[in-house]
Amino acid sequence: xxxxxxxxxxxxKIPAGKVISYKTxxxxxxxxxxxxxxxxxxxxxxxxxxxxxxxxxxxHRVVPVSGKIGGYAGxxxxxxxxxxxxxxxxxDGKIAINSFWKKHN
DNA sequence: TAGCTGACGCAAA
DNA sequence: ATTTGCGCCAGCT
Numbered sequence: 001x002x003x004x005x006x007x008x009x010x011x012x013k014i015p016a017g018k019v020i021s022y023k024t025x026x027x028x029x030x031x032x033x034x035x036x037x038x039x040x041x042x043x044x045x046x047x048x049x050x051x052x053x054x055x056x057x058x059x060h061r062v063v064p065v066s067g068k069i070g071g072y073a074g075x076x077x078x079x080x081x082x083x084x085x086x087x088x089x090x091x092d093g094k095i096a097i098n099s100f101w102k103k104h105n
Numbered sequence: 106t107a108g109c110t111g112a113c114g115c116a117a118a
Numbered sequence: 119a120t121t122t123g124c125g126c127c128a129g130c131t
Contacts, residue, residue, distance in 0.1 A: 003129095033114090035127085039113055040129060069112095076112090
């Protein structure tokens with residue numbers, strides 16, 4: 001199991017309506033300080049969520065710990081729309097703290 | 106093998 | 119509250 005495989009595995013488990021930070025993904029993937037590397041992987045994402053296959057990766061649900069939108073291959077405005085469509089609360093370009101996914105719950 | 110890059114994070118200013 | 123600088127790590131020339 002490579003780092004990238006673990007990352008994609010974690011991201012694919014994020015429930016709709018919730019988000020997770022790059023940092024947390026890196027942590028769950030077993031490499032605590034690889035937040036930046038996670039971003040690289042999302043950009044290279046081989047399975048965009050809209051394919052809706054069971055292997056799709058909802059990369060739009062991965063955001064910065066700062067609560068801002070962060071980047072997105074299809075444009076940040078698109079990323080915001082997608083998140084809102086799934087029920088994520090975004091006010092003035094900031095994601096509500098309660099929208100962050102917690103692995104327990 | 107050796108740099109270079111970036112959808113990040115954090116601390117200092 | 120913002121902006122800037124620097125460290126980070128895996129992937130890609």
